[in-house]
Amino acid sequence: MRSIRSLIVILALAVLVAFLWRTFAGGGGGGSSAEAPNLGSATGAEEEVVDVPAASARTAKAVEASAQRVRPPELDALSLEERLAAIARTEGEVMQKGPTPELTQRLEDLLAPLFEHPGTLHDVLDNLVARKWKPAGEEAKRIDVVEYGGCRALYWAVVTFHSEQSPYFAEATGRELFLAILSNVPNLQEPVLSTLLEQLIRAEVDGKPLVARYIFEVLELRAFFKEHKTLFSEVLARLGETMTPEERDRFFGTYLSDLTDPVLIGAAIKFLLQGTNPAAALSLAESLFDDPNTPVDVRLAIAQAVVDGSADAYAATQFLAERIEQTRNSPGLWMSLANKPDAYPAIDAEYRNLLANDANPRAREKLVSAMIGASPEDLDRIAKLAYEDPDPKVRGQALMTATASAGWKPTPDAMKDLRSSYATGADPMRTVAAAGNIASKAQQVGATDVRDDAIDFLLDALDDPMASPQAKQSALDALKHHLSDAEWQSLQGKVKK
Amino acid sequence: MKYPLFSLAASVSFATFGALAPAMDVSGTTPTPRGCPDRKATAVDSEYIELGPQTACASGVKLKNGEVWVPSCPEKLTIVPWHGECHGEPNEGTRCMILGDLPVSTGTCSCDSVIFIGNWVVVGCTCSDFVASGTVENFGTQDCV
Incomplete structure (x- = not known):
C-alpha cells in the first residue's frame, strides 16, 4: 500500500514540477524554493543516493553508540504498543516533573530502537491509519495513549532524521517517512488526524518548519487529493510565517484565484498583507470580499485574514465595520480584532465616528464587543x-x-x-x-x-x-x-x- | 465550567434551532415583502476560536541532540454556539426567520500537564472562567402558512 501511494506521489509530482518551478521558483532567491528539494523522480533519487551512505554510516555509528550504552533490558523487551504507550507516558512525566536527565534518557532509550529500525515507524503509521489501537465504542472519538505515543514517535523521528546534529541523521529515511505521513493525511481519521497534522505542521529543524522542505510535495498532494485540499492548505499556511515579504508576494500571489479553498485564500491574503505592498493587498481583499460571487466561507476567511494579517488596526477595524452586514454574525472576527495589539484606540475611534453621526448601530454594537481588550x-x-x-x-x-x-x-x-x-x-x-x-x-x-x-x-x-x-x-x-x-x-x- | 481546548465533547447551551419565531420576517439580512421566499435556515456548527498569542507550556521535552517539543496554549477561547443563519438555502413553503440572539462566551486558557485518564490521553490546554462576551443572531425555519 505504501509503495502504491509513493508511486502516485512521484508520478503526480513529475507532472506539476515544471509548472511550479516556472511559476515561482524560476526567479530564484525564494527562501522556500531554495529550501525545497529539487523535485522530479530522478532528482529525488539522486538526493537519496547522495544521502544514504552518509546516513547509513551515521545511523550505524548511532546504533554502535547506543549499543555501547546498555539500555535497560525491560525497555528492550517492550512490545510496540507498550513502547508507544511508554513514550507518551514518559513525555507526560517530563511535562509534570520537568526534564530530568533520567526521564530524558528514558525517552531516548524508548525512541532509539524505532530510529534504528525505521520500518517499524512505517508500521506505526499504517496502524494509525487503520486505527488499530482506537478505543472501543463511544470512546473511539478520544485518542488512545498508544495512538498518541505513535504520533509522538513519528514526530520525533521526522525531526531527528532531518537534523544534522542528530546521531540518527538520515535525510533520505526522514524524507521517505515524512512523505509517507503526508500522503496518508487524507486517510487518517479524527482524532489521530488533527493530532498528527498539528505535530507535522509544528515540526521544526534548525528553527525552520520542516514542511518548508516539502513545499512541492504538499502542493502536489493538495492538487491530487482535491477533497482534502484544505488539510494541505493548513500545512502551506504554516510556511508563510518564516518567509520574507518578497517570498510571501511571490508564493501566495499565485493562490488568489482559488475561490473554493477558504484556508488557502485566507493564508494568501494574510501573508500578502505582510508582504511588500500591504495597501495593494488590502485593496485586493476588499474587492474579493465585495465580489458577489465570492462564497460566504471565503468571505469570512478574507475578513479573518485582514484582521490577523494587517499591521494597521485602523484599516482592519474599518474593513469589518464597513461590511457589517456580512461580518456582524461572526463574533470570532470581532474577538480577534479585540485581541490585536494596540487595537483599542482604532476601535474606539471608529465607534466615536459612528456615534457622532448616530450611524450604523449594528457596527457600534460589534465595535463595543471588541472593546473587551x-x-x-x-x-x-x-x-x-x-x-x-x-x-x-x-x-x-x-x-x-x-x-x-x-x-x-x-x-x-x-x-x-x-x-x-x-x-x-x-x-x-x-x-x-x-x-x-x-x-x-x-x-x-x-x-x-x-x-x-x-x-x-x-x-x-x-x-x-x-x-x-x-x-x-x-x-x-x-x-x-x-x-x-x-x-x-x-x-x-x-x-x- | 472548564473545557479542554481540544475536546470534542465541549458543550454549550443554545436555543432550539428551528423553533417557532416571533413576528419579524427576514431572509438573510433583508426584510422580505409578504409572500413565501421558499428559503430555510442553514445550521452553523458551534465554533471554538483561539485568541491571543500561543504561550509555550511547561519546559517542553528536549532530547540530547537538540530536538525540542513544547506544547502551547492560546490566551483565550471564544465559543460561538451552534445556531442558524439565512444563507438563501432553498426550501419550498418556508422562510428563514430570526429567533433572537444567543450569548457568545469567552474563557481564559492555561496549560495542562499531559494527563492520562485510564487509557486516554488529553494534551495541551484547558480553558475556564467563561463569561458572556457578545452575541450571535440565531435564525430558524418557519412554514409560510
Missing part, C-alpha cells in the same frame, strides 16, 4: 456607553463588555449601575448576560453580597413580563452555576420553550 483605565468609559449610546443593544453590549473584561472588578455599585441601565431600556438579554458575568466574577473573588444581588436580579428577570424568552433563557443559564440542581430545575418552567 481595553485596559482597566478604559473600562469606565465603556461602562458609560451603557447610558450614553442611543441604541438599547449597544448599551446592553457595553454592560457585557465591561463585565467580561479581564480588568473588571465586582464593586458594590456594579449591580446598582446595571439595574439603572436595565430600567432605562438597555437590551434585556444582554443586561441579563452581564448580570451573569457579575455573579460569576463576584463568586470568584468572594464578594458574596454582589453575587447575591446579581442572583436576585437574575431571578427577577425570570418573572419580568417584559423580558424576552432569550433573556429568560440567559438568566436561567447563568443561575445554573449558583443554585442547587433542585432549585434550578424548579425554575425551568419560567422559560417559554
